[in-house]
Every structure is written in C-alpha cells, then in structure tokens.
Amino acid sequence: MINRRTLMTTSLATLTLLGAGCSAPGRTGGEDPGSMLLADGYEPDSLNPLLGYARTGAAKFYDGLMAFDGNGTLLPALAAEPPRSTPDAKSWTVRLRRDVTFHDGTPFDADDVVATYRAAIDPAYASTISSDYAMLAGVTAIDAHTVRFDLNMSYAPWPAKMVLGIVPGEKLADPAPLTDSELNTQPVGTGPYRLVEWRQGEQMIWEGNPDHWGGAPDIDTITVVFATDDNTRAQRVKAGEFDGTVLPPLLSERLGVDGYRTVHHRTADHRSITLPSRHPITGDPAIRTALNHAANREGMIRGLLGGHGKPAHTPIPESMGHYHEPTARFDFDPERARRILDEAGWRPASDGIRHRDGRRARFTLMYFADDSLRKQLARAFASDAANVGVEVHLAGVDRTAAAERIGTDAIVLGDGNPLDPDLQMYSTLHSSAIGTGTYNNPARYRNAEVDAALDGGRQAIDEAERARFYKRAQQAYVADPGLVYLAFTDHSYVMRTDVWSGYEPVVEPHTHGTTWGPWWNVEDWTPKR
The missing domain is CATH 3.90.76.10 (Dipeptide-binding Protein; Domain 1)
Known part of the structure; x- marks a missing residue:
C-alpha cells in the first residue's frame, strides 16, 4: 500500500x-468513522x-x-x-x-x-x-x-x-x-496527532494535526482508555465499547466478536530470565547453562502463547535474517542439565533440590504483578528448573520494587528492537552497558568475546562483515550464557474491521499497545463508508 x-x-x-464468534452491541464509541476508541493496558x-x-x-x-x-x-x-x-x-x-x-x-x-x-x-x-x-x-x-x-x-x-x-x-x-x-x-x-486531554489513570484524547506535512489524518479523534486488567479489556471489547485493544494471545483467540478480527504480529520482543552474575546461585556458569537446557521453550510457546511466538536462545530472532545464527541454541535436554549440575558438584538432597558447599540451589525470580503472561512464563520456568533440582521462588512486584532489586534478583525481562542487531544486543549484553540504565544489562553480564564481537558489529561498515560479527557474538554467548532467553512473543490484538481500511501487518519492537499494533499507521487509515 x-x-x-x-x-x-x-x-x-x-x-x-x-x-470471530458471538455478536456484539453497536459501536458505543460513536458511529462517526472520524473517531476511534481504543483500550490500552499500559499508560x-x-x-x-x-x-x-x-x-x-x-x-x-x-x-x-x-x-x-x-x-x-x-x-x-x-x-x-x-x-x-x-x-x-x-x-x-x-x-x-x-x-x-x-x-x-x-x-x-x-x-x-x-x-x-x-x-x-x-x-x-x-x-x-x-x-x-x-x-x-x-x-x-x-x-x-x-x-x-x-x-x-x-x-x-x-x-x-x-x-x-x-x-x-x-x-x-x-x-x-x-x-x-x-x-x-x-x-x-x-x-500527525496532538494531545488535547490526558486524565492520568483514565484516558488520553488525540486530535488530528490539520497541518501535518503528510496531510491531516482522516481519523481525527482517537480516545485511548487505560485499563490494566486483560480480562476487563476483553469483556469491554466484547460488549462493543472499544474499537480495539491489546490482549494476551490465548485470551485474544477466545474472544470471538463479530465485526472484529484477532491479529498476531511478529516481533523482535523477547521474554527472558535474567541470571544476576553477583548472585551466588545464578552467578554460577553451571547453573546458567543447565537452566538453559532445562527450559522447555516449545512447551511454553504452545501452552502459554497458543503457538504465537518463536523459541529464543539469543537476542537475535530469525526475522533478522542473515544476522541470525541458527546453531547458537540450547536443546531442551533436562538430562543434560542434570549432568552439568552433577559435574559441577551440585548434588540433590532428599527433597530433590540441589546443594553445594552447604548452599541450596535457590533464587528469587521477579515478574511484574500486572503482567499475566510474565507471571505464567515465570511459573513455567520455575517448574522446569525444579525438574532439574533448582528451586525458584516467584515474586510478583511492581516496577519500582523491580528496579531496586534488579541487580541481585532475577526478573522476567522483555525487550527488543527490529531495526538493527546493535539495538537488539548491545545494551543487554555488553559489559559497558552495566549501570547506564535500570534495564541495561540487568544481569551484569560480562564476556570479553561477546564484547569484542558486539563492538566489531556496530563499527563495521560492510554488511557481510557485520553479520559475521553478530553471529560470532551469538556463538560466544551460548558458550557462556547470562540469561535464559525463552521466546520471541507475537503481539496479539483485537481490532474492529468494519469501519476503516488501512491495516498493514508490522514487525514490532518490545513496545506495543495503541501506538503500535494495528494502529502503528492509523494516521493513514480511511473510512470504509
């Protein structure tokens, strides 16, 4: 288009x-195709x-x-x-x-x-x-x-x-x-839009910019209502209150509303488990490698994402083409994970949890309490870890608490930018990023070989040379992992289809919601009638 x-x-x-399923009441957001009413879980x-x-x-x-x-x-x-x-x-x-x-x-x-x-x-x-x-x-x-x-x-x-x-x-x-x-x-x-109202905790209203260099949007007014609970947004869409929203994949698939469509967008957005290097358990290379083999990525994608995602082993997804190194991966192999722990001296006690030198193989994994998918992934990972003798204590926290503890406790991390591999890898894995931002290299990961490859990749000019550097970085990383990358999650949305034309699929970054999703180019949409 x-x-x-x-x-x-x-x-x-x-x-x-x-x-597409049961019928819904008329569009209560107003029948004027020049206005749109959306719901977002994030403000x-x-x-x-x-x-x-x-x-x-x-x-x-x-x-x-x-x-x-x-x-x-x-x-x-x-x-x-x-x-x-x-x-x-x-x-x-x-x-x-x-x-x-x-x-x-x-x-x-x-x-x-x-x-x-x-x-x-x-x-x-x-x-x-x-x-x-x-x-x-x-x-x-x-x-x-x-x-x-x-x-x-x-x-x-x-x-x-x-x-x-x-x-x-x-x-x-x-x-x-x-x-x-x-x-x-x-x-x-x-x-293309200017803000005319922001009632914090409630809603925003955007108004089309009539003087925009690309032309005034046909959808002149967009109201974004903030509702953090996924089920609340789903039910209000089903009642016809909203023209669209972002939802977890399984919930979006179950909704089924006439006149609405569920779409799943590919992303560079990974979910991973940070393994803080300063923690006596997660800082052990054997624990890190074993947990990577213990994680059932395919099972999580099938069971929690409804198949809407891809396994992640490093930060680089297949969608990045020649930058992706397919051999840089961890096979799902709990037996191998147990052997690695045995060889490192981590012996199971009577309750199945391993110990070494009087220390129990136990650590805390935080997740944002208002994020249902991260909670589910945390539970699944904890189950996989327990299967090989590592105890993971789960803690649902708010973002302030997470920021205060991120250097010492593990967290379910989300991040991703599809524009370039440098943007996808550097701030998460390069040692120079430590301390430059709350979520920059939160595991405090240090690996000289990874650093050198990332430095080479961002400075090389020849495209083939850049690809070689990033493949080298991925290979060096899987030899010494600092996180457990789980999945590149598709972003799922429910959107009204009978009022406007202009929807185009998009490969999304970590950021999603009403500024991305189906509405990333909403300024170009036109009424169907």
Whole structure:
C-alpha cells in the first residue's frame, strides 16, 4: 500500500551504503468513522521523547528524522531524503523538510534537531536515553535545513537512531533536568496527532494535526482508555465499547466478536530470565547453562502463547535474517542439565533440590504483578528448573520494587528492537552497558568475546562483515550464557474491521499497545463508508 510514509523508501542497508464468534452491541464509541476508541493496558509515565517516550518510533505526537515502515525499512520523515555518510560512517549529513510546523505553530528547522540531540547527550538535562546516544560526539546546523551528526566512532546503524522524536528547541532552552519539563505531560511535536486531554489513570484524547506535512489524518479523534486488567479489556471489547485493544494471545483467540478480527504480529520482543552474575546461585556458569537446557521453550510457546511466538536462545530472532545464527541454541535436554549440575558438584538432597558447599540451589525470580503472561512464563520456568533440582521462588512486584532489586534478583525481562542487531544486543549484553540504565544489562553480564564481537558489529561498515560479527557474538554467548532467553512473543490484538481500511501487518519492537499494533499507521487509515 502506497501512503504518505512510502514517499522515499530506503532500506537500512542502502542508507549505510550512501555514506470471530458471538455478536456484539453497536459501536458505543460513536458511529462517526472520524473517531476511534481504543483500550490500552499500559499508560506511559511521560510523553517526553528525551525521557524514553516512543524510543523505537511510532510516536503519534512527534516525528523523527526517520520513520519505521513496519517491515525493517527506514523512511525519511522530517528528513527530506535519506541521510548521507562519510565512507567511514563517522559523519552523517541530513537535509530537512521545509514548511513543517510544530503543534504550537512555530516552524521546524535545523536548530530544533540540534537542540533535541544535544539534550539527549548533555548531562545537564539528565536524559534517560543518553546511553543510547553514547556514540554521538556532536550535532551541527549547517544551515536552516541541513544538520550534520559527528560520531566518536564508525557506526553503520546510525540512521536507526534517527527515529527520536524532535521537539522545539525553545522547550530545551534551559539546560536543566527534564523531570520537570512541560513536555512530559504537554507534548509539542510535529506528529500527525496532538494531545488535547490526558486524565492520568483514565484516558488520553488525540486530535488530528490539520497541518501535518503528510496531510491531516482522516481519523481525527482517537480516545485511548487505560485499563490494566486483560480480562476487563476483553469483556469491554466484547460488549462493543472499544474499537480495539491489546490482549494476551490465548485470551485474544477466545474472544470471538463479530465485526472484529484477532491479529498476531511478529516481533523482535523477547521474554527472558535474567541470571544476576553477583548472585551466588545464578552467578554460577553451571547453573546458567543447565537452566538453559532445562527450559522447555516449545512447551511454553504452545501452552502459554497458543503457538504465537518463536523459541529464543539469543537476542537475535530469525526475522533478522542473515544476522541470525541458527546453531547458537540450547536443546531442551533436562538430562543434560542434570549432568552439568552433577559435574559441577551440585548434588540433590532428599527433597530433590540441589546443594553445594552447604548452599541450596535457590533464587528469587521477579515478574511484574500486572503482567499475566510474565507471571505464567515465570511459573513455567520455575517448574522446569525444579525438574532439574533448582528451586525458584516467584515474586510478583511492581516496577519500582523491580528496579531496586534488579541487580541481585532475577526478573522476567522483555525487550527488543527490529531495526538493527546493535539495538537488539548491545545494551543487554555488553559489559559497558552495566549501570547506564535500570534495564541495561540487568544481569551484569560480562564476556570479553561477546564484547569484542558486539563492538566489531556496530563499527563495521560492510554488511557481510557485520553479520559475521553478530553471529560470532551469538556463538560466544551460548558458550557462556547470562540469561535464559525463552521466546520471541507475537503481539496479539483485537481490532474492529468494519469501519476503516488501512491495516498493514508490522514487525514490532518490545513496545506495543495503541501506538503500535494495528494502529502503528492509523494516521493513514480511511473510512470504509
């Protein structure tokens, strides 16, 4: 489908080389096809891109220089054309669109780009995404419609960093921590929608931007209601209250509502179990390797995801094509897991739980209490671990408690970005990421061979050479695992099908919900009647 975002389709490789069941009541959200009513299980803490809002794109209030088309391709957005790099990929020049305005009517130009990216790396702003841009040495306005990014190393995937939402430079004039920025609750961007209401804990209302450079959206009003409980959202969709929502796979399949469709999107979003290296049990290489062979990944996918997912052994999914190393895997082999533990001196006691040197093979595994899938995965993993003599104590926690304990207790982790393997692996496994963010390398994993391969992959310019580095990183990782990767989970949604046209499947990052899912390109949807 050709739409506003396919004006200049350019793959990332090319950029690098350039330098149904029972019936439901009528739609109570209103029959006007110019409005849409959605339900989301997650409410953002902030709407400031410099504090992590929509860091993988699909920010309805903002545009980046580049945008994701949903299938691994980057397109120019606020950029007028694909960025051009020097041969060493250390300097990138971007020409900007003209005649673009922010929601407050002020013009967009190079100074806004400079201000946004400088705020991302200037410690005075305390941006939570600063570690994502550690390779950025500086950004300069060449003229009103051209910017140049200078990097401190060769970095081929830099265009994937250009999805960052651009904010007006005037909003960043005061170099102070962004925790009190008005952008946190009153976003001002150039995006296809602007925020007109946010009743925190209840709902948001988006209004179409009539002056958007890509044209005004046909769906002019979108209301997003926040309801954390999966079953509540499902029942309210079944009652016809919402035009769509995100649901766990099995629940979405069971819903069955006339006029609605269940869709499952492929993702780079993995669920994994962190194994903190400083913990006396999970820090033992034998325990780590044994648990990887004990985990019944296929069984979890069949039983908990209804088959809507793929086994994960490393962070790189098959969907990343030539970056994926198929031999980097752990066979499901509980007997092998037991032998590994036996050889390492972990002997089963009368209750079946292993001990060594007077220490019981036991650790705590946290999961977010409001996430039903993570809870189910935690239970399944604990059962598999017990089968080989390792006791896992489960703890449902809120996000604040998880952040405080993440370096010492294991957690069911979710993460993923399909744009580039560097974005998929580096912050989770490279030792330099330790301490740069709550969920950056939360297991405190250190492996010199993995580090070297990841460094090589992000700096290599030749695509084949990059692939070799990432395959090497995966092979080195499975020889010395620091987590138990379980599955790449499909994201499941229920959406109304009788009112609008424009739905296109998408390969999603970890982030999902109403800004992604079927509605990632909702600004391009049109009424059927």
